Amino acid sequence: MPKVRLPALRPMALASLIANIGLVVTGAAVRLTDSGLGCPTWPKCTDASYTTTSAMGVHGVIEFGNRLLGIALFVITLACFISAWRQTPRRRRQVRLSVLVLLGIPGQGVVGGITVLTNLNPWVVGLHFLLSMALIAAAYALWRSTEEGDGAPVFLVAAPLRHLTAVMSLVSAAVIVMGVVVTGSGPHSGDNGAKRNGLDPAAVAQAHADLVFLLLGLTAALWFAFRAVHAPRAARAALALLVIELSQGLIGFVQYFTHLPVALVAAHMLGASLVWTGTVAVLLAIRDRPELAAPAPEQPSPATEPVSTSL
Template identity: 45%
Template sequence: MSTPDTQAAPDDAPAGAVPAGRTTPGASLAARLLARLPRWSRAVLLANLIGQIGIIVTGGAVRLTESGLGCSTWPECEPGQFTPAFHEATSLHPYIEFGNRTLTGVLGIIALAVFLVMISDTSRTRSYRLLGLVPGLGVIAQAVIGGVVVLLDLHPGWVSLHFGVSGALVALSLYLLHRSGESDGPPRVVVPAPARLLAWALAALTAVVVVLGVLTTGAGPHSGDAEVGYRLALDPAAMSRAHAVAVWAFLLVLAAYLVVLQRAGDGPAGDLARARRAAWLLVAITLAQGAIGYVQYFTGLPILLVGLHMLGAALLIAGTTRVFLTTRVR
């Protein structure tokens, strides 16, 4: 597979485009610096993926510590100031909420870096370069949703949407990181047809598992509000069972996917081996996530385990996205 740094300028690149990392003799300092940016693309895209997973963890900390209204307004923390006000009666809640907002600002800076490194890579197609807008648009959307969450006193529907968008951004961030290592030719499927169908089923089941997990949390004692323990009018036990059934269905489909891959011969350039490694990593993530889920259920939902379960949800999304992407190459 050719890499972005070695391939020729694509057909839909601007006329006269200079390959990434190269400049004309008379180029200005700004132009030379801009040409060097694509060299940092994988590091920047990896930082973006880690940040998107991290915001789920810090958002979970806000919810689990009931700090959602630690800052009383938005975009300021308190009327007239953006940072928490320290006084004798100050609790940790404002600082936890403010820390989560600060990470959103860091993600905004990373999103800008993602845009710069991708848009400046003139060796890639225009469609690929425009994908650099996605993290920035996601950060803006999340900031707006977060503000609505605060202004509506932690409405459970908006809180759930907040997490759902974060999950989608994790998948998109993994996609950007994966695409940065590919060329811009059309995708070619490298797994048997049944495996491709099972990969689609895994993607759909991941969405079901995550949505049921969000509803289970919203129906339980960690819905995020100190005054109202159960914000969704749902039976927590019934939701937990439905969530568990979806996870078991996910595991069965994943097992079938692995069986199909193991029975297939080795493809060119180790493409099937790459797909198998991604699948086995997803198995490890799923088993760990399932173990945490059962332990937290039978031990009264301790905050630490619930937080780890939210981290596991982000890793599950990333792992499934990776499995899906390794079913084809460019």
């Protein structure tokens, strides 16, 4: 049965995914320009104003701009929910995913407020970033679901490859988490007075690099394996992820040996979002969801069949 596409929801879901990634980049700009306390309180920007003032300078503009993007993102995700709710027939999975993303946006705002109120505690800042990664995963799943059916998942590869994909995904998540730890030990704190996590930057950076090498090996192995079992969609997703990882790894090494220039750190933050998006893409590419089969028409029972009375 041909798949049903959802033309209204699909571009909105893609816009939500792009905006969530954009929020990570603007958040990086806040941290890298020492604008983390550009609005020193929350939910207001100052004690007397919800918006930035001329006295806050450029740091206030950057921080307040990031907050405005969060509002725009909420509007986009609200449009996704309305579109998912109004589609005919209504698909519960799209509604659930859109609600998940929608509720995550104010949650992200609350965590962002806590980062300000705790004077940019590095662990809270890290949680703020990880919540963005969760929202990116949900937004991608919503976008992907718009070209799938509503049937039960059908796996396209054997169990060993599914297990290897799961291991790769866990290692990718570990790379992201360790990257957060590295960031919390480094110099770009978001404000000159913000504390660091106290860990040795060289040691945590080495642990991060070791996980990256493991991730590269697992992704390459998946690419070869998917090609061997003739799973083209999964192979394309794995190859795309491998290219992203290699690019991200190159940026990471260059930024480390050039003492973390702001432009490269921002590119690395964007790369982290793309690595995670690519990971979710591989995870979802190993299965499909067919359309639900239409119910078979009821056949009349023998007891209800008309009886001939002719002689």
